[in-house]
Amino acid sequence: MATHSVVSTSTSYLPTNSMANCAFSRAPRSFTPLAFRLAKGFCSITFSTSRKPLRRSFQVRSVAAPAEAVSGFDDMVSGTQRKYYMLGGKGGVGKTSCAASLAVKFANNGHPTLVVSTDPAHSLSDSFAQDLTGGTLVPVEGPEYPLFALEINPEKAREEFRNATQKNGGTGVKDFMDGMGLGMIVEQLGELKLGELLDTPPPGLDEAIAISKVMQFLESQEYSMFTRIVFDTAPTGHTLRLLSLPDFLDASIGKILKLRQKIASATSAIKSVFGQEGSSQQDAADKLEKLRERMIKVRELFRDTDSTEFVIVTIPTVMAVSESSRLSASLKKENVPVKRLIVNQILPPSASDCKFCAMKRKDQKRALDMIQNDLELSSLLMIQAPLVDVEIRGVPALQFLGDIVWK
Numbered sequence: 001m002a003t004h005s006v007v008s009t010s011t012s013y014l015p016t017n018s019m020a021n022c023a024f025s026r027a028p029r030s031f032t033p034l035a036f037r038l039a040k041g042f043c044s045i046t047f048s049t050s051r052k053p054l055r056r057s058f059q060v061r062s063v064a065a066p067a068e069a070v071s072g073f074d075d076m077v078s079g080t081q082r083k084y085y086m087l088g089g090k091g092g093v094g095k096t097s098c099a100a101s102l103a104v105k106f107a108n109n110g111h112p113t114l115v116v117s118t119d120p121a122h123s124l125s126d127s128f129a130q131d132l133t134g135g136t137l138v139p140v141e142g143p144e145y146p147l148f149a150l151e152i153n154p155e156k157a158r159e160e161f162r163n164a165t166q167k168n169g170g171t172g173v174k175d176f177m178d179g180m181g182l183g184m185i186v187e188q189l190g191e192l193k194l195g196e197l198l199d200t201p202p203p204g205l206d207e208a209i210a211i212s213k214v215m216q217f218l219e220s221q222e223y224s225m226f227t228r229i230v231f232d233t234a235p236t237g238h239t240l241r242l243l244s245l246p247d248f249l250d251a252s253i254g255k256i257l258k259l260r261q262k263i264a265s266a267t268s269a270i271k272s273v274f275g276q277e278g279s280s281q282q283d284a285a286d287k288l289e290k291l292r293e294r295m296i297k298v299r300e301l302f303r304d305t306d307s308t309e310f311v312i313v314t315i316p317t318v319m320a321v322s323e324s325s326r327l328s329a330s331l332k333k334e335n336v337p338v339k340r341l342i343v344n345q346i347l348p349p350s351a352s353d354c355k356f357c358a359m360k361r362k363d364q365k366r367a368l369d370m371i372q373n374d375l376e377l378s379s380l381l382m383i384q385a386p387l388v389d390v391e392i393r394g395v396p397a398l399q400f401l402g403d404i405v406w407k
């Protein structure tokens with residue numbers, strides 16, 4: 001198996017420090033790559049500057065790759081049935097870059113695609129070099145088939161829901177129960193903390209509501225065209241909490257709705273309370289019911305082996321690999337289908353390493369060996385993605401990365 005490392009032939013871009021000895025040399029970071037053409041033996045990159053386009057040529061060395069790097073993209077792209085890919089892992093490992101590059105690749109291979117960020121700290125806009133904020137679908141320019149991006153604003157989604165349960169400055173469901181002299185029952189149902197849940201949401205709720213918001217989009221006929229949906233998820237901790245959240249919310253909301261029904265039919269006095277303030281409370285109850293239905297759908301979606309896959313993204317460091325192993329175990333426990341592990345930012349092969357690179361390479365090798373011996377991770381299809389020497393920003397750059405990673 002051969003891979004290609006990019007070596008600048010233009011000495012003006014070679015750094016003056018010891019890294020200059022490395023095959024892995026630097027490209028000008030202040031430029032935005034406009035087009036990448038990688039062919040066997042030769043690669044050319046066109047950069048734009050504020051003054052004029054600049055073209056630089058690069059030799060591409062053929063070197064032995066350390067391991068098989070085939071991702072099984074053919075399998076991922078085949079069929080027109082809708083499929084969901086969720087990319088997750090430790091913060092900063094390259095989830096967004098991998099998710100965005102996968103979305104671009106799907107769109108270039110015949111799939112109308114939607115890429116969604118559910119990470120409260122969005123970086124999709126940065127990755128596509130396009131403003132995708134605003135919580136609506138934004139078309140991404142460049143790919144052959146339609147590609148839309150969506151950055152969910154969890155804060156806004158939560159506010160919308162909270163407003164429906166907080167009429168007249170009340171504090172939501174808990175006040176609603178208190179107001180009917182039923183606060184005691186709420187207290188008795190110790191685990192029923194929906195009021196608090198809305199006031200001080202636990203970590204992960206934002207993302208659950210964000211995904212529920214996505215479901216809202218997907219239920220709509222208007223969006224039925226998308227055959228591939230790629231999620232750029234929040235870092236591991238959020239994702240793990242998110243996985244257990246639909247069950248928790250389902251149970252809590254289910255209980256409160258049942259309780260409400262029981263109370264409503266039990267006494268006429270309470271019935272009249274419902275009657276007088278019917279619309280806002282009915283509205284809140286309807287919203288709760290709707291949220292609950294969506295949570296059930298989210299839970300089913302996470303576990304559907306036919307249509308969903310969670311791809312773990314990591315980097316070759318002991319800390320990242322340990323976290324990925326825990327993530328994999330948790331996903332397995334929750335019956336979430338996982339097949340692939342991307343090990344991103346691997347130093348490309350080089351004939352002459354500087355001291356820094358040699359040490360880094362040794363560390364990376366240790367982490368890669370750790371993956372091979374890890375009970376959780378060794379069974380996954382490992383995709384090795386090289387550390388590239390340009391910032392992955394904009395569709396051409398994502399296409400370039402996608403062609404390396406998704407083969």
Ligand SMILES: Nc1ncnc2c1ncn2[C@@H]1O[C@H](COP(=O)(O)OP(=O)(O)OP(=O)(O)O)[C@@H](O)[C@H]1O
Binds near residue numbers: 123385393
């Ligand atoms: N293979 C790679 N080679 C070089 N740079 C990379 C590579 N993958 C990602 N990067 C860079 O690393 C930085 C972090 O990447 P990215 O935003 O995709 O990570 P993330 O896991 O989504 O981060 P966060 O957890 O903060 O959302 C970005 O500047 C990106 O361009």
